[in-house]
Amino acid sequence: MSLNYMTPAFIIERDKDRCIDCQVCVRQCANEAHKWDEEEQKVYSEDANCVNCHRCVVMCPTRALSVRRFPLEFRYNANWTPETIRAIYLQAETGGVLLTGMGNDRPYPIYWDHMLLNASQVTNPSIDPLREPMELKTYLGRKPDFLKIKNGKLLEDIPPQLELDVPIMFSAMSFGSISLNAHKSLAAAAQQVGTYWNTGEGGLHRDLVQYGDHTIVQVASGRFGINPDYLKAGAAIEIKIGQGAKPGIGGHLPGEKVGEEVSKTRMIPLGTDALSPAPHHDIYSIEDLRQLIYSLKEATEYQKPVFVKIAAVHNVAAIASGIVRAGADVVVIDGYRGGTGAAPLRTRDSVGIPIEFALAAVDTRLREEGIRNKASLVIGGSIRNSTDIVKAIALGADAVYIGTGALIALGCHLCQKCYTGKCNWGIATQDPQLYKRLNPEIGAERAANLLKAWAHEIEELLGGMGINALESLRGNRLMLRGIGLTDRELNILGIKAAGE
């Protein structure tokens, strides 16, 4: 094609007084946004290659760089926005599906920000978490209908449970979509903090078997890397039916990312595309799902809880009810802002529902059906901070998964280009020159620090409400009030309006 209609998305500004032509930016940018002019003996930029990942800006020793949006204005048109026009130019050139990484970035309402927490005043005084014990411990798994106790002894066999010291786990991200060093960071952080990380659908690298007690192994439609040893290596098994970023479709790891280690771990040929089908080809009904759940329980001698993960979609409450009845110990719901290594842009941005509604609807339905105790509820796909977690638990969640937040702790700057495999922060890449930039020890410390910081904040918030155990907040929607919400929205969330 002779003429490229695309203009750069970003413009790189180099302060000439500060730049010392050291070429750090040239070496740091896998997208070749900075180049060395041999003749002029000067560094220059190619704006069109910049994805705004900030790597050069952060690494420049003289702070000579900044990046901003390319300042090209289109005539104002509320319908034909610059983004819409640019997407058409791109598709007219490539004839391909628009791809993106990370979660839905559309300006849909963030319902967490429309919910406010309660605090104690006068009666039921608040608790000082620095001086009094606070309990964040969480057990995930099926709970019995009632407990038989005789002479102080429990007569009931309790189904297998996962014990979490904090109600936060690292969500599924496969080896292949992210680097081995990113996996090592998350696994070590989970072990340090007393929680779990999740392999995602790409199998378990041999270096990570040592973290098995803190690992959730995933079984997805591609069944990559799955064998009895893999199932037994983890503390729990998660069946992935759906994912918030791309409900209803499968996954695609391009052959370029399937290097030797990924190929061995996934048990697929070197350099071949890893395609996960949209459905599991052995699951077309709740009965089929039940068969898989019980096959996995059988294979692991009924010692491990089995999670089933679905995307938050329109009739999520009925689907979750079926999953609980099929024997899942934990139901995971992934909201439409959930991240991903690669997704078609149109699916990511237009399919699914907010996790806040999905969680409230599922918890309500399971309670109404008298089966809430039969499975724990874990949610993910938009958790940004400790207050989101406290609100999620008050709405009915037992625990949360974090993915994007964890990657940001490792250095991700949300450029959304994970699908290119050229992550300059060493996270969403299999390039040895790039992934070595992420030191797993430093990564583990940063991810663990994030969880510890959030745990402190959760204790503060609980104390402020006069609650000393997370268990007492679970599903306690009286601790929430809505602001700026319609009656219908309040009704779905099952909360009162502020002032009521």
Ligand code: SF4
């Ligand atoms: S890293 Fe900074 S100082 Fe070095 S060449 Fe690039 S802009 Fe100049």
Ligand code: SF4
């Ligand atoms: S993981 Fe890397 S490529 Fe993906 S959004 Fe973050 S910085 Fe960009």
